[in-house]
Amino acid sequence: MNKQLRKAIIAGNWKMNKTPAEAKVLLEQVAPLVKDADCQVIACVPFVDLQTALEATKGTNVKIGAENCHWEESGAYTGEISAKMLTSMGVEYVVLGHSERRQYFGETDETVNKRTKAAIAAGLKPIVCVGELLWERECNITEEVIARQIKLDLFGVTAEELKNVVIAYEPVWAIGTGKTATADQAEEVCGFIRATLAKLYSQADADAVTIQYGGSMNDGNADELLSKENVDGGLIGGASLVAEKFAAIVKAASK
Numbered sequence: 001m002n003k004q005l006r007k008a009i010i011a012g013n014w015k016m017n018k019t020p021a022e023a024k025v026l027l028e029q030v031a032p033l034v035k036d037a038d039c040q041v042i043a044c045v046p047f048v049d050l051q052t053a054l055e056a057t058k059g060t061n062v063k064i065g066a067e068n069c070h071w072e073e074s075g076a077y078t079g080e081i082s083a084k085m086l087t088s089m090g091v092e093y094v095v096l097g098h099s100e101r102r103q104y105f106g107e108t109d110e111t112v113n114k115r116t117k118a119a120i121a122a123g124l125k126p127i128v129c130v131g132e133l134l135w136e137r138e139c140n141i142t143e144e145v146i147a148r149q150i151k152l153d154l155f156g157v158t159a160e161e162l163k164n165v166v167i168a169y170e171p172v173w174a175i176g177t178g179k180t181a182t183a184d185q186a187e188e189v190c191g192f193i194r195a196t197l198a199k200l201y202s203q204a205d206a207d208a209v210t211i212q213y214g215g216s217m218n219d220g221n222a223d224e225l226l227s228k229e230n231v232d233g234g235l236i237g238g239a240s241l242v243a244e245k246f247a248a249i250v251k252a253a254s255k
């Protein structure tokens with residue numbers, strides 16, 4: 001992390017977990033544990049939990065995010081939720097392009113790009129996820145894959161808009177597998193993402209972007225991962241569902 005240049009952010013990605021009643025319990029446990037955090041704390045929760053989550057975190061330093069949004073403002077898109085619907089509730093962040101969306105729901109860099117631009121236009125701060133498959137890493141094309149995703153997912157996003165974008169580097173092979181990238185692997189790719197952003201924008205613009213690592217980050221490995229210059233936080237799946245574990249990661253990012 002380099003807190004002089006950019007904000008450290010620890011975000012929970014709850015995925016398809018927790019009913020509204022369970023969300024309330026978890027957030028009421030989390031909020032007091034992270035109240036002195038020296039980083040931004042976010043919980044990205046299922047759509048049906050958003051209202052409860054916003055109420056449960058009112059007056060705390062925990063911000064609420066959604067896990068996806070559509071690119072149109074409204075219309076015949078059964079089952080979808082627009083960025084404007086989210087901002088109208090007071091939601092500030094949204095996870096976009098998560099590998100589970102890409103893998104199971106057919107999302108492509110094109111749709112991630114459309115969602116990203118729509119989120120920004122509506123005033124949401126997108127957490128744009130990129131990451132290589134194990135096969136791609138084994139074939140030594142991690143950098144090609146990541147550069148392509150960054151270029152496509154952020155196509156048309158201006159330097160001014162980039163200030164409100166967070167990037168999450170999530171190697172697909174590390175998500176939910178208990179297999180974490182080593183701190184050096186995370187640093188290597190997060191640094192590469194920053195270099196790619198510097199080419200597309202400017203070094204100063206790139207230096208200001210928060211780049212998170214995600215993929216089996218937990219209370220045991222957070223310290224080491226976050227000690228790296230280009231790892232500015234974490235997108236936390238499994239460990240965000242346990243208040244003490246999530247709070248321990250927030251504590252590591254607060255150092």
Ligand code: PGA
Pocket residue numbers: 013170174175176177178214215216217235236237238239
């Ligand atoms: P995990 O998930 O921490 O459970 O590996 C991370 C993510 O998918 O964002």
